[in-house]
Amino acid sequence: MKDRSSVRISRREFLGGVLVGGAGLILGCRMSPEEKLQRAARLPGPQSRRVWAMADPHVGLAGRHNDGRDGADWLQVCVQDVRRRIGSVDYVLGLGDLTHHAGREDELRAYVRVRNRSGLPVWYEMAGNHDYAAIPAGLWRRYIRQPPRYAVIDGTLAWFFISAERGKSDGLVGEATADWLKDAIARHQDKRNIIVCSHQAVHATVNYSGDEAASLNPRERVADILSSVRVDLWLCGHIHGGKREPGYVRRLGRTTYINVAAAGHAYATRACNGYILDMAEGSNTMLARCRDHDHDRYVRNQEARVTFPYPARFFARPVLLPARIPILV
Ligand SMILES: [Fe+2]
Ligand SMILES: [Fe+2]
Numbered sequence: 001m002k003d004r005s006s007v008r009i010s011r012r013e014f015l016g017g018v019l020v021g022g023a024g025l026i027l028g029c030r031m032s033p034e035e036k037l038q039r040a041a042r043l044p045g046p047q048s049r050r051v052w053a054m055a056d057p058h059v060g061l062a063g064r065h066n067d068g069r070d071g072a073d074w075l076q077v078c079v080q081d082v083r084r085r086i087g088s089v090d091y092v093l094g095l096g097d098l099t100h101h102a103g104r105e106d107e108l109r110a111y112v113r114v115r116n117r118s119g120l121p122v123w124y125e126m127a128g129n130h131d132y133a134a135i136p137a138g139l140w141r142r143y144i145r146q147p148p149r150y151a152v153i154d155g156t157l158a159w160f161f162i163s164a165e166r167g168k169s170d171g172l173v174g175e176a177t178a179d180w181l182k183d184a185i186a187r188h189q190d191k192r193n194i195i196v197c198s199h200q201a202v203h204a205t206v207n208y209s210g211d212e213a214a215s216l217n218p219r220e221r222v223a224d225i226l227s228s229v230r231v232d233l234w235l236c237g238h239i240h241g242g243k244r245e246p247g248y249v250r251r252l253g254r255t256t257y258i259n260v261a262a263a264g265h266a267y268a269t270r271a272c273n274g275y276i277l278d279m280a281e282g283s284n285t286m287l288a289r290c291r292d293h294d295h296d297r298y299v300r301n302q303e304a305r306v307t308f309p310y311p312a313r314f315f316a317r318p319v320l321l322p323a324r325i326p327i328l329v
Contacts (some may be wrong), residue, residue: 014062033321034259037153045155045314046090047281052120052291054274055095055237056262057090058130059114060107067265070108071100074264078293079118079274085296086276087166091318092120095237095260096128096164096199098144103127103134108143121202124320126154127163128199128238129171135163135327147322149177151184154318155303156210156310157279158192160184164199171200171216171238176325178221184323185229194232201236202226205257230254231284235275237261242269244290249304256306258288279312286312 031039057075058066066074082089093113099107108131112177115123125144127135132179134140135148148163160181165172173181185194201209216222225231240262241248248259260275272293279286290302 005326033319036319036321040153040315040317040319041155043316044236045281045316047314048249048281049154049157049312049314050086050089051091051093051185051277052086052089052234052274053095053197053258053260053277054078054263055260056097056128056240057111057264058097058262058266059102059264060098060104061264062265065266065268069265070110071264072114072267074272075111075114078241078263078274079120081272081291081293081296082274083119086291089120089276090119091122091124092158093197093235093260094123095126095197095235096126096127096129097237097262097266099131099134100126100266101130102167103131103137103139105134105139105143108134108139113142122318124159124161124171126161126199129164129167129169132164139303145263146320148327149180149323149325151188151321151323152318153188153192153315153321155313155315156192156308157312157314158188158194160183160194160196162196162198169213169238170265171198173198173216173218173219173225174220178225179325180323180325182225185231186320189230191310193232193310193312196231196233197235199236200238201259202234202257204242205234205252206236206239206250206259207241209243209259226253226255230309232256232308233258235260240267240269241273242271244271244273244292244299244302246291246301249288249302251304256288257302258304260290263293269301271295281313282311283312284308287294
């Protein structure tokens with residue numbers, strides 16, 4: 001690999017680069033989502049994808065409620081396991097409750113510090129109920145630098161992220177979010193595999209999701225989404241798992257549901273959990289393996305093979321498409 005320190009750029013080259021980059025940025029802003037996807041599809045993509053899905057580190061929660069350490073420390077334990085034992089991953093999913101005390105600025109800063117020093121290049125995040133207040137306060141945008149709801153298109157994989165819409169334990173899918181989700185999925189479901197990521201679980205799917213405080217409300221609205229469009233995989237967090245039970249993965253109808261939480265020991269679970277998702281080009285199957293980050297090992301009875309309708313292809317660079325819908329306050 002080239003030593004960066006040995007690369008010298010002249011002033012003219014630097015200014016040229018800034019101008020070309022700026023033009024690209026302006027061009028990028030003006031391009032329609034379809035044009036962005038067409039441009040991404042023209043470049044050759046990688047032959048496989050490895051994704052680390054995690055949730056609920058609860059940075060800022062310390063003491064006995066977090067088994068004696070801060071959530072930032074537990075997140076660091078997870079990162080070290082991924083870096084040392086798994087190697088690099090193509091991207092990380094952070095499915096909410098990244099912070100503990102209502103999205104406080106110092107906690108967001110501490111989370112971002114771990115993220116930025118992780119050596120893991122791309123993170124797609126969303127807010128959980130503990131982070132929610134940071135969205136209307138503008139702190140989410142400032143520190144996380146992503147919209148609250150968005151799609152990421154990566155070849156034949158279409159990921160949809162919907163942040164929590166209130167700071168209560170029982171989740172909310174607002175009407176605008178549901179409309180966007182149905183419309184956005186409908187645009188992709190005839191050529192792509194559909195993966196939805198929410199903080200709370202879909203009601204009556206994975207273990208403990210029968211509890212209203214653990215699931216998305218109103219449940220009829222979520223049921224309407226699932227009957228209107230095809231969802232192949234639905235990932236969530238929020239339900240902190242200690243000892244993993246097989247019920248954290250469940251297939252119901254055409255959808256596989258997985259609770260990936262929790263990356264931290266919040267609520268004294270004595271466990272850092274996450275999921276490693278692997279898919280190879282041309283394959284219709286994703287291997288989803290639960291990772292016990294405390295002991296650097298996989299939890300075999302939590303493994304799932306998710307079958308998708310379309311063989312995998314990947315973009316060299318996934319395309320992020322924001323949902324331009326108002327924020328509920
Ligand atoms: Fe949580
Ligand atoms: Fe939560």
